[in-house]
Amino acid sequence: EGVINRIAAGEVVVRPANALKELIENSLDAGSKRIVIMVKCGGLKMLRIEDDGHGIRADDLPILCERFTTSKLQKYEDLLSIGTFGFRGEALASISHVAHVTVTTMTSTDTCANLATYSEGKLQGQVRPCAGTPGTTLVVENMFYNNPTRRQALGKESIEHSKVLEVVQRYAIHYPNVGFTCRKYNGSFELTTLGGSSPSEVIATIWGQNLAQELFAFDVKSEEPRFSCRGFASNPNYSSRVSTLILFINNRLVESASLKRAVEAVYQPVLPRHQHPWVYLALDVDPTTIDVNVHPTKMEVQFLHEETISQRLQETLASQLRSAGS
Ligand code: ADP
Ligand code: MG
Known part of the structure; x- marks a missing residue:
């Protein structure tokens, strides 16, 4: 069973x-307003994420890392109205x-924090009380220690680091x-956003005024099919x-991939050769029209009305690019 779990996990966490x-x-x-991430060796040695969210109850800690442990899905109908990200535990x-x-981790009603360590899905030893502040700190160490093949298949630590940073940048915008x-x-700061700002301010903070x-x-x-999308897109000058x-x-x-192709197609006639757009799209x-059967960590999604949505987006971008160009 351990091996099967490890293989399944290796497919999910690549x-x-x-x-x-x-x-x-x-x-x-968990409703966090401040999230602090620390990365050692591209995240392979250590990934540490500290938040000020609602914390995890001590009672829930023993089974926290067992499969299908989730506090986010109460009944089957919830599957149809997933408001939170997690739903599979x-x-x-x-x-x-x-x-x-x-x-x-510490909840607002706890008198102290609790500490627990896990390996192979299981709690190691006991949950221990310790000092702390409300919120949760999760430390992930020695990723793929038990899977040298996976470890070797990865790029250099610097590549893993930039992918980690990219994820943080994207969430910071959204x-x-x-x-x-x-x-x-080693202490060097890669990114800091203050919270309480707008996506465009965050974009300026992260990518600089050049882009902003x-x-x-x-x-x-749109009403039929029902969707909305908003975001920021680069001018042909960029x-x-x-x-x-x-x-x-x-x-x-x-x-x-299909939305990305659609966006690129709109820009293709207005950009010089070998130049590409920058687009943030929310x-x-x-929720019933997205394929929720994908793995929780798989990024590629499928959704209904993909073609119609792509087309409407293309029309909007094209007309704004025309007015930007004139
Ligand atoms: P899911 O998010 O799909 O429920 P996860 O394996 O990601 O499954 O997390 C399992 C559970 O652990 C969550 O449902 C939540 O109750 C708890 N949990 C994980 N991380 C945090 C956190 N940072 N703050 C509060 N609770 C957390
Ligand atoms: Mg989750």
Whole structure:
């Protein structure tokens, strides 16, 4: 059973960045306003995430890293109205099968914090009281210690680090009310947002005025099919050699090859050769129309009405690009 769990977890958690994405989503689900991330060796040696959310009850700690432990799904009908990110209770279990996990957590009614460590999905020893402040700190260490093949398949630590940082940057844009900090273990700060600002302020903080000055906002609403999408997209003046689509669907960071192609197609006639757009897109669709059967850490999604939504988005971007160009 241990081996099977490890293989399943290895398919879900393929690199530190996607473990971190799950941990950030958990912190956001817990209502956190401040999230501090520390990264050692691209997250492979250590990923530490500290939040000021509602914490985890001591009673829930013994089984925290067992599969299907979730506080977010009460009944089947909830599946149809998933308001929070998590709904499968598999992320922590998966992470604890590929790394050592330590949790320190305190709720608002606890008199002290509690500390628990996990390995292979199981609590190690006892839950121990300790000093702390309300919120949760999760430390993930020695990722893939038990899977050298997976470890070797990864890129350099610097590549893993940049992927980790990219996840933090993206959540920082989408959650401008939440303050994010990301730093390396040696102390160097990589990113700090203050919270209580707007996506465009966060974009300016992270990517600089160069990009922030060359963005226009867009907003599309539709009744049939029902969806809304808003975001920021670069003007034709902005030149970048890489194409960026930061996509959140129902507040979940995802990837969609088809939406990315659609966005690139709109820009293709207006950009010089080898230049690419930068787009941040927050799409909200009826939750019953997204494929929820994907793995919790798999980024690529499928959703109904993909074609119609792409088309409406293209029309909006095209008309704004025309007026920007004239
Ligand atoms: P899911 O998010 O799908 O419920 P996870 O494995 O990601 O499953 O997390 C399991 C449970 O652990 C969550 O349902 C939540 O109750 C608790 N949890 C995890 N991280 C946090 C956190 N940072 N703050 C509060 N509770 C947390
Ligand atoms: Mg989760």
